[in-house]
Amino acid sequence: MRVALVAEDYYPQLGGVPEHVHNLALQLNSWGHAATVISSHMGSYPDAAFVRRVGTSRVIYSNGGVSRITTGWGLRRQLEAVFGERRYDIVHVHGGLAPTFGLAAPIAAWRVGIPVVATFHSWFARSLACRVFRRPLQRILDRHAATIAVSEPVVDANSRYFRADWEIIPNGVDLEFFRPNGRAPTDALTEGPRLLFLGRIEPRNGLGTALAALPRILARYPNAVLTVAGDGPWRGYYERRARSLGASVRFVGQVFEERPEYYASADLYLCPTTIASFGVTLLEAMACGTPMIVSDNLGFRSVIDGGAEAVMVPKDDPVAWADTTLALIADPERRRAMGEAGLAKAARFAWPRIARRELAVYERVLGAPPSEPRYVGTGRTSAIVSPSC
Numbered sequence: 083m084r085v086a087l088v089a090e091d092y093y094p095q096l097g098g099v100p101e102h103v104h105n106l107a108l109q110l111n112s113w114g115h116a117a118t119v120i121s122s123h124m125g126s127y128p129d130a131a132f133v134r135r136v137g138t139s140r141v142i143y144s145n146g147g148v149s150r151i152t153t154g155w156g157l158r159r160q161l162e163a164v165f166g167e168r169r170y171d172i173v174h175v176h177g178g179l180a181p182t183f184g185l186a187a188p189i190a191a192w193r194v195g196i197p198v199v200a201t202f203h204s205w206f207a208r209s210l211a212c213r214v215f216r217r218p219l220q221r222i223l224d225r226h227a228a229t230i231a232v233s234e235p236v237v238d239a240n241s242r243y244f245r246a247d248w249e250i251i252p253n254g255v256d257l258e259f260f261r262p263n264g265r266a267p268t269d270a271l272t273e274g275p276r277l278l279f280l281g282r283i284e285p286r287n288g289l290g291t292a293l294a295a296l297p298r299i300l301a302r303y304p305n306a307v308l309t310v311a312g313d314g315p316w317r318g319y320y321e322r323r324a325r326s327l328g329a330s331v332r333f334v335g336q337v338f339e340e341r342p343e344y345y346a347s348a349d350l351y352l353c354p355t356t357i358a359s360f361g362v363t364l365l366e367a368m369a370c371g372t373p374m375i376v377s378d379n380l381g382f383r384s385v386i387d388g389g390a391e392a393v394m395v396p397k398d399d400p401v402a403w404a405d406t407t408l409a410l411i412a413d414p415e416r417r418r419a420m421g422e423a424g425l426a427k428a429a430r431f432a433w434p435r436i437a438r439r440e441l442a443v444y445e446r447v448l449g450a451p452p453s454e455p456r457y458v459g460t461g462r463t464s465a466i467v468s469p470s471c
Contacts, residue, residue, distance in 0.1 A: 092121035254436035263346035278348035288354030298404035368424030390422035
């Protein structure tokens with residue numbers, strides 16, 4: 083089967099959508115299918131062999147963070163040419179009805195007779211664009227062969243404006259890449275607590291809450307260290323805020339291949355994100371056996387779902403974050419149990435399981451009999467070139 087995975091967000095930008103699209107391509111290709119990632123140019127970047135770039139990516143600021151749109155002359159015609167040249171069986175658009183690929187790619191695919199599957203990744207409280215353009219967007223959505231959402235909150239958000247037969251297929255995690263490294267829960271008390279923030283540095287990801295909680299933590303554990311792994315246009319602002327905390331805060335910049343080591347070396351992963359549709363970094367931390375403190379938001383609730391692998395606390399409440407962190411540092415046995423619970427849950431989201439569900443959607447759309455995946459050896463390390471970090 084030949085599959086085009088179209089994504090506005092892709093490497094070198096990190097996030098849930100790039101991880102989903104890249105790992106889905108890796109898994110499909112490892113089973114003998116031909117999956118191509120189609121994204122836009124984001125500067126010089128050493129792509130994997132299965133990546134094709136069309137148009138130019140532009141950064142926009144919305145919803146408390148960074149988003150992207152693609153621009154270019156004749157963008158739809160360029161997509162048409164790519165789809166027709168490669169003779170894809172399915173075009174799978176990641177980003178639903180979002181501009182510009184979410185609108186241009188389906189139309190281009192239909193013009194060359196290819197069915198479209200769309201995955202919706204974003205949660206939002208309200209959308210003026212969806213309200214104003216509801217009718218024309220609904221007509222586009224009605225032509226989709228299948229509509230997927232990564233979580234129930236994403237379905238709820240879009241169902242305020244659109245009708246569709248939603249199927250929920252969550253994000254996945256690469257269990258061969260993300261794994262524990264042997265740090266013991268008691269190390270926090272003997273070597274000093276190691277806290278981790280990992281994500282794009284932007285307001286909606288809540289780094290300010292973690293920084294505001296740190297003085298209260300340091301009063302009890304002066305040798306605690308918060309490592310901030312990530313980058314973004316607000317990095318300078320948060321570095322200035324952290325100056326008074328001295329060596330207790332380390333900004334290490336964007337990380338990629340090193341992510342498992344950062345997760346697994348942390349005693350606690352702090353994820354104070356205020357707006358989330360799912361939470362890919364939660365799965366990554368779980369797969370590394372790292373206990374977590376996470377914000378109480380709809381997307382994270384859908385992943386944690388009452389599980390023992392994390393403690394949920396109110397967003398934007400530094401005192402609650404500090405007190406919860408202090409209680410868990412002092413309780414290595416609870417953190418051990420949280421790590422074990424995380425490993426068990428992560429197994430439910432292993433990429434072979436998630437990709438098999440997506441492949442079943444393609445087969446249903448095409449009227450093809452279910453296939454038995456065969457492995458042809460396209461592993462993560464051989465199929466990706468790491469970005470400079």
